[in-house]
Amino acid sequence: MEKKVLIELFIDDEDHDNALDIISFVSSPAIESDFMRFNEAKDSFEFKATDEEKRIVTGAAMMPDKEIIRMDAEGNPYFVYFTKDTIEKCQEMFAKFGKTKSTNFEHSTGMRDVTVVESWIVTDSKNDKSNALGFKDIPEGTWMVSYKVDNDVLWEKVKSGEVKGFSIEGVFSKNIVQMAKDGSDNIDNKLDNVLGKIYDLLD
Numbered sequence: 001m002e003k004k005v006l007i008e009l010f011i012d013d014e015d016h017d018n019a020l021d022i023i024s025f026v027s028s029p030a031i032e033s034d035f036m037r038f039n040e041a042k043d044s045f046e047f048k049a050t051d052e053e054k055r056i057v058t059g060a061a062m063m064p065d066k067e068i069i070r071m072d073a074e075g076n077p078y079f080v081y082f083t084k085d086t087i088e089k090c091q092e093m094f095a096k097f098g099k100t101k102s103t104n105f106e107h108s109t110g111m112r113d114v115t116v117v118e119s120w121i122v123t124d125s126k127n128d129k130s131n132a133l134g135f136k137d138i139p140e141g142t143w144m145v146s147y148k149v150d151n152d153v154l155w156e157k158v159k160s161g162e163v164k165g166f167s168i169e170g171v172f173s174k175n176i177v178q179m180a181k182d183g184s185d186n187i188d189n190k191l192d193n194v195l196g197k198i199y200d201l202l203d
Contacts, residue, residue: 003178003179003180004077004078004079004178004180005076005077005078005079005176005178005179005180006067006078006079006080006081006176006177006178007078007079007080007081007174007175007176007177008080008081008082008083008086008174008175008177009080009081009082009086009172009173009174009175010082010083010085010086010172010173010174010175011086011089011090011093011172011173012173015173017171018170018171018172018173019093019097019170019171020090020093020094020099020168020169020170021099021102021169021170021171022099022102022103022104022107022168022169022170023061023094023099023102023103023116023145023166023167023168024103024104024105024106024107024166024167024168024169025103025104025105025106025111025114025154025157025158025163025165025166025167026105026106026107026163026164026165026166026167027106027157027162027163027164047059047060047164047165047166048133048134048135049158049159050133050134050146052159054148055148055149055150055155056117056146056147056148056149057146057147057149057158058118058130058133058135058144058145058146058147059135059144059145059165059166060135060138060142060143060144060145060166061091061143061144061145061166061168062082062087062090062142062143062168063082063087063138063139063141063142063143064081064082064083064084064087064139064140064141064142065081065082065083065084065139065141066081066082067079067080067081068080068081080174083141084140084141086172087121087141087142087143088121088141088143090143090168090170091119091121091143094116094119095119100115100116100119101114101115101116103147105154105157105163107167107169111151111154112151113149113150113151114147114148114149114150114151114154115147115148115150116145116146116147116148117146117147117148118144118145118146119143119144119145119146120143120144121141121142121143121144122138122139122140122141122142122143122144123140124140125137125138125139125140128144129144130142130144145166
């Protein structure tokens with residue numbers, strides 16, 4: 001059986017380009033290439049309005065060890081994932097560098113009057129606040145966020161169901177965990193080839 005290409009994405013403290021820049025409100029698939037932007041339907045996480053009167057929506061921004069399929073420049077699939085430690089660092093940096101008012105729609109249109117009012121890491125799946133809000137089976141290590149949506153246009157998209165979830169965008173370092181078996185004896189060349197494709201997509 002052929003092995004899939006599996007890559008861990010992480011924040012490298014020595015690489016000053018590494019950062020989680022934006023949590024985007026998304027609704028439909030799109031192809032991105034400059035940054036790692038998880039906004040395809042299967043790569044984003046649905047949220048829900050947890051307080052319609054106050055215009056608050058809550059959902060998962062990142063889930064640990066969730067394998068997310070991506071495509072390289074030649075259309076070959078590979079999978080990426082984040083660990084609990086990386087997600088915790090993303091949450092910390094997001095707050096530390098004042099990104100709580102930094103959001104957009106579909107990774108392109110900047111949005112004003114949208115603010116993170118709550119952010120937490122799930123440490124106990126059974127007793128986490130996410131259960132009380134109606135979310136089920138949220139794994140430990142998940143980063144949950146609540147946004148206050150004072151933007152009338154965006155709030156209408158949330159209410160209508162046009163906007164369905166959160167999606168992150170940022171620049172991350174890569175660690176290849178597993179390579180595909182293709183019958184080639186030259187594994188080093190294959191590894192360099194895949195790395196080159198991924199760098200083109202992310203940097």
